[in-house]
Amino acid sequence: MNSPNNLLAFVMRRPAALAGIVLLALQIAAIIFAPLLATHSPVEADPINSLQPPSLAHWFGTDVSGMDIYSRILFATRVNLLISISAVAIAFAIGVPIGLLIGYYRGTVSSLVMRVFDFIQSFPVFVLGMALVSVMGQEIWNVAIVLAVLFIPMFARLIRAEVLSLRERPFISAARCSGATDRSIMFRHILPNALTPAIVQISISIGMAILLTAGLSFIGAGVRMPTPEWGLMVSIGAQQMILGVWWVSLFPGLAIVISVLCFALLGDAAKDLSDPTTRGRQ
Template sequence: MSRLRTFLSSPAGLLGFGLLLVQLAAVAFAPVLAPYPPTEADPLSSLQPPSPEHWLGTDVSGMDILSRIVFATRINLLIGLTSVGAAFVAGVAIGVLVGFYRGFWAGLAMRALDFLQAFPVFVLGMALVAVMGQEIWNVAIVLAVLFIPMFARQVRGEVLSLRDRPFVRAARCSGAGDISIMFHHILPNAVTPVLVQVSISIGMAILLTAGLSFIGAGVRMPTPEWGLMVANGAQQMILGIWWISLFPGLAIMLSVLSFALLGDAARRVMAPSAGAMGR
């Protein structure tokens, strides 16, 4: 209850939670909230500015921007949540193993992670998407691969600081095996600081998804996706047709902001317990 009160007392946490609820509502009720089908082109309504008929205007194909933004929330959240979730599971498992077992194989695994992190994110993402294809699940897999080293390194650092603690030696003396020590004694203490990074990473995944789509390496038309919508309207910006890119860009900003605020609030909530564990 004290952690919940700490979270509720944070204006940033409440704002982030409110923005998240808006996104979840868009995901759950997209067919109800969207006034038009998101992929239905209407050449006669091309490039219409915001109006009572089309609240956020239409794009060059005549598709309603509001409808596409609402449905794009599903795509961007789906990619963000699945990629970070998969990266978290794989990264935590790798981090625990290489942190607990120090030796040649652990060092080799860390060098492989260094190899992944040595590439610029967009270059590696473009290469993987080009090989695997521009599909939603392929983009999620690519982002998961990019996030695994971050989670693995964080967990490894925590495990290295915990593996020689007295409670670990006590568990070993009581007859506990390596698997039990790693996943029943060390992991619950090591994973708490990493959970804070999950929220921030989801925002980063949404931003990377939009970035990959913007440069043509993400999902393809006519799939509604925020970065793809910004890219489609970028060429019209110099002609004064601002609404095609502006509103999807604001959607990206608010979505990433919501997860950043939630991550900051979670860090404040977790800080007391982390300090208590250290004592």
């Protein structure tokens, strides 16, 4: 399954995986070519054209400040994916080594670290996110760091569970008998075999991070105006829904749905790809 031809055949047999790749390609195109694809500035207000419905001049209409919604959605793709991917990357880079260490070295320190993770995960996500963002400030990188803090226990627990199982396997005992050091056993024998669940979780976590980023911005604890961000755009439009101005919230809301669906589909595909029994039935 490692060859390009087998990977292509695997994707082509799964319409959902192919749809996820197409949606990801569209988002990458929006990130790279946003300045070329945008028809207006994403941050310049035009009060004269406030709350204009979709038209040839403004494909997705305008918001209460007269900013073009289509252009803001394109540039918001950069912001939302930058925050989400950065948060998950930080959480993965920190959570995996922690999970490896507390799974291999069992004792007081490992138990203490697990209790810290329990404490973090006992808080409602939005409450903890709001508290951390209010302390650190409503900046893009601060939101990414806050989300990373929320995701680190998830990756650490996944790796720890795998390590606890692997460390008792016969091949680990054989490595110890051959004189391998703890460091060699952890990074050469255990970690490569324990990474699969965490790698599959990456795609799912990015989708979760997109929802959390949008949710924090929606309640006013995330990115601030005039930065284009999907949740913030939905929040602004929600105030106009009762007046029949549906387009301000609808289009950024659809952008959130499409992006989260994309990474959910890719996560399912990665899970199937990593499962030999699933591949064997195809």
